[in-house]
Amino acid sequence: MTANSSIQTFLDDLASERPTPGGGGAAAVSGAIGAALVSMVANLTIGKKNYEAVSDDLKAVNAKAEALRAELIRAIDEDVIAFDSVMGAYGLPRASDEEKALRTAAIQAALKEATLAPLRAVKACFEVIRLSAEVAEKGNLNVISDAGVAVLAANAGLRSAALNVFINAKSIKDRDFAEKQLAEVNALLDEAAKTTESVYQTVRAKIGS
Amino acid sequence: MTANSSIQTFLDDLASERPTPGGGGAAAVSGAIGAALVSMVANLTIGKKNYEAVSDDLKAVNAKAEALRAELIRAIDEDVIAFDSVMGAYGLPRASDEEKALRTAAIQAALKEATLAPLRAVKACFEVIRLSAEVAEKGNLNVISDAGVAVLAANAGLRSAALNVFINAKSIKDRDFAEKQLAEVNALLDEAAKTTESVYQTVRAKIGS
Numbered sequence: 001m002t003a004n005s006s007i008q009t010f011l012d013d014l015a016s017e018r019p020t021p022g023g024g025g026a027a028a029v030s031g032a033i034g035a036a037l038v039s040m041v042a043n044l045t046i047g048k049k050n051y052e053a054v055s056d057d058l059k060a061v062n063a064k065a066e067a068l069r070a071e072l073i074r075a076i077d078e079d080v081i082a083f084d085s086v087m088g089a090y091g092l093p094r095a096s097d098e099e100k101a102l103r104t105a106a107i108q109a110a111l112k113e114a115t116l117a118p119l120r121a122v123k124a125c126f127e128v129i130r131l132s133a134e135v136a137e138k139g140n141l142n143v144i145s146d147a148g149v150a151v152l153a154a155n156a157g158l159r160s161a162a163l164n165v166f167i168n169a170k171s172i173k174d175r176d177f178a179e180k181q182l183a184e185v186n187a188l189l190d191e192a193a194k195t196t197e198s199v200y201q202t203v204r205a206k207i208g209s
Numbered sequence: 210m211t212a213n214s215s216i217q218t219f220l221d222d223l224a225s226e227r228p229t230p231g232g233g234g235a236a237a238v239s240g241a242i243g244a245a246l247v248s249m250v251a252n253l254t255i256g257k258k259n260y261e262a263v264s265d266d267l268k269a270v271n272a273k274a275e276a277l278r279a280e281l282i283r284a285i286d287e288d289v290i291a292f293d294s295v296m297g298a299y300g301l302p303r304a305s306d307e308e309k310a311l312r313t314a315a316i317q318a319a320l321k322e323a324t325l326a327p328l329r330a331v332k333a334c335f336e337v338i339r340l341s342a343e344v345a346e347k348g349n350l351n352v353i354s355d356a357g358v359a360v361l362a363a364n365a366g367l368r369s370a371a372l373n374v375f376i377n378a379k380s381i382k383d384r385d386f387a388e389k390q391l392a393e394v395n396a397l398l399d400e401a402a403k404t405t406e407s408v409y410q411t412v413r414a415k416i417g418s
Contacts, residue, residue: 007219007285008212011241011278015248022249023358026242030362032220033235039224040231069220076216145376149232149369153239156365159409160358166418167354182418200368209375209391 002076019087024079024118027160028072031125034154035069037146038062038131045140054138061131068124068131072157075121079164082114086168111172115181118164125158126188129195136199141206148203155196162189211285228296233288233327236369237281240334243363244278246355247271247340254349263347270340277333277340281366284330288373291323295377320381324390327373334367335397338404345408350415357412364405371398 002010002021010029013021042062046055089106093099132151139147165185172178211219211230219238222230251271255264298315302308341360348356374394381387 001217003217003220004215006213006215007238007241008282010216011212011245011282014242014245015252015275015278017249017252019253019352022352023246023355026246026358026362029216029242030239030365032216033223033238036220036223037232037235040226043224043226044228066224069224073217073220143228143231145372146232148372149235152365152368153235156239156361159361163354163357163412163416163418166413167416170417203372204375207372207376208379209372 001073002080003073020080020083021076022079022083023160024083024121024164025076027118027125027157027164028075028079028121029157030153030160031075031121031128031157032069032072034125034128034132034150034152034157035065035072037150037153038065038128038135039069041135041139041143041147041150044143045135045138048140051138051140057138058135061134065128065131068128071124072121072128075117075124078117079121082110082117085110086114107171108173111168112174112177114168115165115172115178118161118168119181119185121161122158122165122185122188125154125161126192128154129158129192129199133195133199136202136206144203144206148200151196151199151203155192158192159189210282211289212282229289229292230285231288231292232369233292233330233373234285236327236334236366236373237284237288237330238366239362239369240284240330240337240366241278241281243334243337243341243359243361243366244274244281246359246362247274247337247344248278250344250348250352250356250359253352254344254347257349260347260349266347267344270343274337274340277337280333281330281337284326284333287326288330291319291326294319295323316380317382320377321383321386323377324374324381324387327370327377328390328394330370331367331374331394331397334363334370335401337363338367338401338408342404342408345411345415353412353415357409360405360408360412364401367401368398 042058092103136147169178251267301312345356378387
């Protein structure tokens with residue numbers, strides 16, 4: 001699992017000439033950083049003086065953030081699998097008409113999965129953005145800037161994963177399928193941008209800047 | 210060094226009740242991810258067919274991105290040191306007037322360093338954004354989306370580190386010093402936002418989305 005790699009090794013692998021890990025893995029890590037910071041703010045608020053009234057809400061937020069973090073950590077490797085599957089399908093033989101048809105079907109199936117995998121990451125990052133908004137509203141003021149960092153990381157992850165949806169959806173022949181996923185991503189991009197700016201400005205106001 | 214931690218351990222530490230690593234460390238990791246992806250695009254362009262004319266430019270870009278990545282990796286730990294220094298100064302004794310004066314001086318000195326450390330991260334992220342723009346313009350079209358992910362990660366890192374500048378500058382009594390740093394951060398935030406949106410739209414146009 002990539003999550004067992006050191007940060008240094010992951011960054012060296014990102015920077016290298018190897019195609020994976022690349023932007024898809026980086027997107028998932030960004031989202032996971034956002035989820036971890038949501039948990040941090042929740043953990044430093046739950047049970048603290050003056051925050052008794054929001055402790056139960058933030059326990060629920062923390063449980064959701066932990067599940068999303070686990071999902072986004074899995075997404076780092078799912079991106080590699082999806083990429084390898086597309087590359088593998090393109091590498092299939094195409095000597096006969098039968099082989100060509102099989103290869104085309106394999107490519108199209110792999111492209112659909114390579115569209116759905118980053119779309120799942122987009123949706124997970126979107127949920128992290130919503131949780132960031134909740135901790136920015138209810139969290140301990142001493143660590144409220146971490147709610148701002150959470151939303152920025154999650155939105156960078158969302159917009160990054162969206163690029164992989166765009167790339168892979170472009171080559172899908174089943175346009176109904178492709179357009180459905182693209183419409184969903186574009187709606188989430190818009191909503192995420194609004195929420196992110198709103199949370200960032202809330203955090204700046206709370207820290208008095 | 211935090212960079213020797215696994216991604217899983219770093220995320221667990223972020224999510225925990227411990228105050229560090231927190232948003233400052235996450236900001237530095239985001240910037241380093243951006244720098245690594247700039248290098249990836251450069252490495253997958255240099256020497257490739259049809260990209261001979263930009264290979265020398267991208268070698269220079271890669272060298273700068275590697276130096277910035279190393280700087281941002283160091284910034285993960287510098288954030289912890291700066292935080293511990295501020296906390297340590299607040300913990301100094303204040304029984305006598307002399308102790309109070311010494312404590313105040315120590316706090317103010319620590320706050321200045323805790324403002325300059327994230328400001329260095331802001332500047333490094335800004336340079337990564339500029340390099341992202343260059344690889345988005347000149348890089349191999351097959352991996353151009355990674356230039357988009359690079360700029361998003363670097364801008365999230367920049368805006369995140371800026372929050373730590375804001376927080377620490379607020380408590381600095383030397384207002385000339387504080388306002389000077391704040392003006393610099395605000396100018397970089399504006400410029401970074403413009404470049405980031407421009408690069409993201411360039412990348413979307415190049416991938417036909």
